[in-house]
Amino acid sequence: MTAGPARIARPANAIDQTRRMLSLVTYLKERPGARVADVARAFGVSEDELISDLDVLPLCGTSFRGGDLLDIDTDGEHIWWHNVDDVAEPLRLAADEATALLVAARAVATLPGLRESDRGALLRATAKLEAAAGEAAGASARLSVTFESEGGVFADVDRAISERRRLWIRYYSPARDELSDREIDPIRLVSIGHTYVEAWCRRSEARRTFRLDRVAEIKVLDEPSEPPEVELRDLSEGLVQPAAEDPEVVVEVGPGGRWVAEYYPHDSAEELPDGGLRISLRAPDPGSLRRLALRLGQDGRIVAPRELADSARDAARRALAAYDGLDADRERL
Amino acid sequence: MAIAKAERLMNLALCLLGTRRALSKRELRDSIEAYVEAFQRGSAGSEESFNRMFERDKDDLRELGLVIETVENLDGDVGYLARRDSNRLPPVAFDPEEAAALGLAAKVWQQARLAGAASGALQKLRAAGLPEETGPESTHGALEPRIPVHESAFEPLMLACRDRRPVAFDYRKSNAVRPEPRQVEPWALECWRGHWYLAGFDRDRGAERVFRLSRITGKVRSRAGRFTAEVPDVVTVRETVASWAGEGGEGTARIRLRTGSGYPLRARALSVRELGDGWDELEIPYGRGLDAWLVEFGPDAVVLGPAELRADVVDRLRAVAKG
Numbered sequence: 001m002t003a004g005p006a007r008i009a010r011p012a013n014a015i016d017q018t019r020r021m022l023s024l025v026t027y028l029k030e031r032p033g034a035r036v037a038d039v040a041r042a043f044g045v046s047e048d049e050l051i052s053d054l055d056v057l058p059l060c061g062t063s064f065r066g067g068d069l070l071d072i073d074t075d076g077e078h079i080w081w082h083n084v085d086d087v088a089e090p091l092r093l094a095a096d097e098a099t100a101l102l103v104a105a106r107a108v109a110t111l112p113g114l115r116e117s118d119r120g121a122l123l124r125a126t127a128k129l130e131a132a133a134g135e136a137a138g139a140s141a142r143l144s145v146t147f148e149s150e151g152g153v154f155a156d157v158d159r160a161i162s163e164r165r166r167l168w169i170r171y172y173s174p175a176r177d178e179l180s181d182r183e184i185d186p187i188r189l190v191s192i193g194h195t196y197v198e199a200w201c202r203r204s205e206a207r208r209t210f211r212l213d214r215v216a217e218i219k220v221l222d223e224p225s226e227p228p229e230v231e232l233r234d235l236s237e238g239l240v241q242p243a244a245e246d247p248e249v250v251v252e253v254g255p256g257g258r259w260v261a262e263y264y265p266h267d268s269a270e271e272l273p274d275g276g277l278r279i280s281l282r283a284p285d286p287g288s289l290r291r292l293a294l295r296l297g298q299d300g301r302i303v304a305p306r307e308l309a310d311s312a313r314d315a316a317r318r319a320l321a322a323y324d325g326l327d328a329d330r331e332r333l
Numbered sequence: 334m335a336i337a338k339a340e341r342l343m344n345l346a347l348c349l350l351g352t353r354r355a356l357s358k359r360e361l362r363d364s365i366e367a368y369v370e371a372f373q374r375g376s377a378g379s380e381e382s383f384n385r386m387f388e389r390d391k392d393d394l395r396e397l398g399l400v401i402e403t404v405e406n407l408d409g410d411v412g413y414l415a416r417r418d419s420n421r422l423p424p425v426a427f428d429p430e431e432a433a434a435l436g437l438a439a440k441v442w443q444q445a446r447l448a449g450a451a452s453g454a455l456q457k458l459r460a461a462g463l464p465e466e467t468g469p470e471s472t473h474g475a476l477e478p479r480i481p482v483h484e485s486a487f488e489p490l491m492l493a494c495r496d497r498r499p500v501a502f503d504y505r506k507s508n509a510v511r512p513e514p515r516q517v518e519p520w521a522l523e524c525w526r527g528h529w530y531l532a533g534f535d536r537d538r539g540a541e542r543v544f545r546l547s548r549i550t551g552k553v554r555s556r557a558g559r560f561t562a563e564v565p566d567v568v569t570v571r572e573t574v575a576s577w578a579g580e581g582g583e584g585t586a587r588i589r590l591r592t593g594s595g596y597p598l599r600a601r602a603l604s605v606r607e608l609g610d611g612w613d614e615l616e617i618p619y620g621r622g623l624d625a626w627l628v629e630f631g632p633d634a635v636v637l638g639p640a641e642l643r644a645d646v647v648d649r650l651r652a653v654a655k656g
Contacts, residue, residue, distance in 0.1 A: 013445075013449060014337070014338035014339040014342060014393075015342075015393055015396065015397065015449070016449040016452070016453060017339040018339050018342040018343050018346065018393075018394075018397065019397045019449075019453040019456065019457075020452075020453065020456055021339065021343050022343070022346060022397070022457075023453075023456040023457050023459065023460040024456075024460070026460035026461070027456075027459060027460040041465070042459050042465050043456050043459065044439070044452050044455065044456070056337065056339060056340050056343065057343075059336075059340050059344075059366070060340060060343040060344050060347055061344065061347060061348075062347045062348065062350070062351035070347075085351075087347060087350050087351045089417060089420075089421050089422075090421065090422040090457060090460050090461035090462075091398060091399070091420055091421070091422055091457055091460075092398050092400070092419075092420055092421060092422050092423075093398055093422065093454055093457060094395075094396060094397050094398025094399075094450070094453070094454075095398070095495060096396065096446065096447065096450040096495075097398060097450045097451070097453050097454035097457065098454065099447070099450070099495070100439075100442055100447040100448075100450040100451035100454060101435060101438050101439060101451050101454045101455070103480075104438040104439070104441035104442060104451060104478075104480065105434065105435065105438035107441070107478065107480065108434075108437065108438060108441065108476075108478050111478065114476075117430070118434065120430075121428075121430035121431050121433065121434040122434040122438070124431050124434075125427060125431035125432075125434045125435050125438075128425055128426075128427060128431065129425075129435070131423070131425070132422060132423050132425035134423070136398065139494070139495040141521070142491075142494040142495060142520065142521045142522065143491065143494070143521070143522050143523075144521070144522075144523045144524070144570075145480050145523070145524040146523070146524065146525050146526075146571060147478060148526055158476070161475055172596045172597065174597075177594050177595065177596075177630065177633065178593070178594070178596075179593075179596055187475070188475035188476070188477055189475065189476045189477065190477045190478075190479065191476075191477070191478040191479065192478075192479045192481050192527055193481065193524075193525075193526040193527025193528070194526065194527070214597075216596060216600070255505070255507075255508050255509055255510050256507060256508045258505075258507075259507075262528070262547050274510060275505075275509065275510030275511060290631070291629040293653065294628045294629050294631055294649075294650075294653055295625050295626070295628055295629045296653075297625065297628060297648070297649035297650075297652040297653060298648075298649070298652035301656070309656065312653055313653060313654055313656045315631035315632055315653075316628075316631065316650045316651075316653035316654040317654045318631065318632035319628075319631050319632040319634075319635070319650050320647065320650050320651065320654055321632075322632060322635045323635065323643075323647055323650075
């Protein structure tokens with residue numbers, strides 16, 4: 001199991017830095033002359049961040065003023081601690097630390113389709129961590145996360161990625177309500193609530209993201225997977241990132257349609273006096289939002305573009321006609 | 334320039350960990366450069382502001398897991414120390430696969446506080462000998478699980494669940510025009526399909542309730558006092574939310590579907606029968622929200638029964654047809 005490159009950028013935080021420096025002294029104690037690059041990687045920080053920690057450490061000490069400051073220095077490549085002392089013992093985990101790791105590990109372990117060897121490693125690590133954390137692990141039961149995934153599809157995608165093979169999928173597009181066949185070169189599996197495969201789509205010659213529960217059929221092909229080198233996106237802002245040049249869609253919803261603002265990335269959501277929202281969003285193909293217009297019913301309406309509002313109205317009228325037809329059939333019987 | 338907070342916290346931690354006897358507040362103040370510099374003796378109000386800073390610093394270190402004891406000596410003076418044996422991580426050894434699993438878990442949180450805590454935990458374990466990943470390329474597949482947290486109510490509720498503190502917040506029910514105040518004893522938070530939910534005891538209703546965090550408006554406020562209701566051993570959030578989402582519905586519905594359309598309906602159909610003329614007849618589970626879902630298929634899906642579902646769908650279609 002490897003984790004991808006996406007890391008969320010956060011402002012430097014004194015608490016996190018203190019925590020890191022406390023672990024750093026323990027780590028350095030066992031490794032005289034440790035390489036800056038290795039230590040930075042082990043601690044999951046950039047070399048610059050590590051160097052800024054190393055600038056602070058010599059100003060810190062175990063005893064009274066003027067006493068035993070940590071004599072830690074670096075030439076930018078290696079790190080030495082000249083007056084190693086015994087203050088640096090591995091520290092117990094805090095409640096939040098135990099919770100953060102345990103909840104995440106338990107969540108990943110429940111992913112349907114995960115390899116049994118990976119699941120086993122997660123469960124063993126979780127059990128050891130619970131034991132080591134002791135009572136600090138208690139609060140972790142108060143948070144839980146479930147990832148949704150299609151186990152069979154997940155396992156095939158996972159195998160295709162590790163064996164570098166192409167996939168054939170029959171994929172459902174909700175916007176067009178149709179299935180289409182395509183060949184894809186998978187790049188990575190991403191779970192954010194639902195699980196997705198990010199891949200190079202040979203048909204559209206572009207990077208696409210496919211939700212696993214919309215894959216109707218899948219086959220691992222014999223051809224090698226050859227996705228072009230693409231820069232992986234940071235997915236923390238969500239999978240769907242509308243482009244600025246996409247046409248604007250304006251939707252007005254009542255209180256019962258406020259969920260639209262949670263499910264659709266949008267430019268703005270303005271409160272309306274009746275407890276509703278005026279939401280403005282972008283879609284590459286506004287026609288794909290006809291489903292939304294139909295779903296909203298009396299809870300909302302499309303304000304713009306006109307064609308979208310018209311097409312929803314037309315679809316509803318045609319649907320109603322089918323009911324009239326059925327009722328007429330019934331009356332004839 | 335004021336001495337950075339991280340340097341001050343680090344010195345306080347090392348002093349408390351390094352001492353064999355409890356150190357008084359005065360000793361700590363005189364031995365930590367940041368305190369000496371910030372609170373020149375004799376300047377007005379300095380005692381009070383030092384005390385405030387010292388209390389905050391101790392709280393911050395406790396958040397990092399440090400166990401700081403408060404000891405009173407025979408003269409009644411209060412002193413502080415962080416005993417080695419109560420602050421030491423018990424011996425724990427992970428094999429490389431387990432270490433890789435923890436490395437993956439540490440990157441899952443997209444919430445600043447828990448992401449920081451997860452990295453911090455990994456760093457503590459690293460210092461205790463957790464094996465490092467051998468190279469950027471592993472034989473395993475590339476998997477990126479992410480736990481999204483977009484709701485601002487998450488962090489205060491997480492802390493309130495952790496510390497078992499009652500809270501108050503304004504909550505807008507799904508169809509309500511205005512939010513209403515709620516007083517809740519928060520039990521547990523659960524994330525399902527990317528959204529966070531809270532289960533707890535609603536004091537005004539005197540019963541367990543599940544809240545969707547995105548419907549909490551304004552700030553989550555802490556309330557003094559303890560929980561009044563017993564916390565159940567097992568708190569089930571997901572079952573409640575799944576029933577909101579229309580899963581686990583017991584009835585069935587019969588619909589007509591245009592050939593080739595409505596794959597998701599077909600995927601969960603109990604039976605499919607070809608009618609000819611470009612139509613199929615399906616039997617599908619009937620749970621909450623099915624009417625709204627069926628309307629999405631426009632003229633391609635027609636409800637045959639039950640009559641109640643049919644009426645709901647027709648009502649919705651009329652609302653859209655009216656424009």
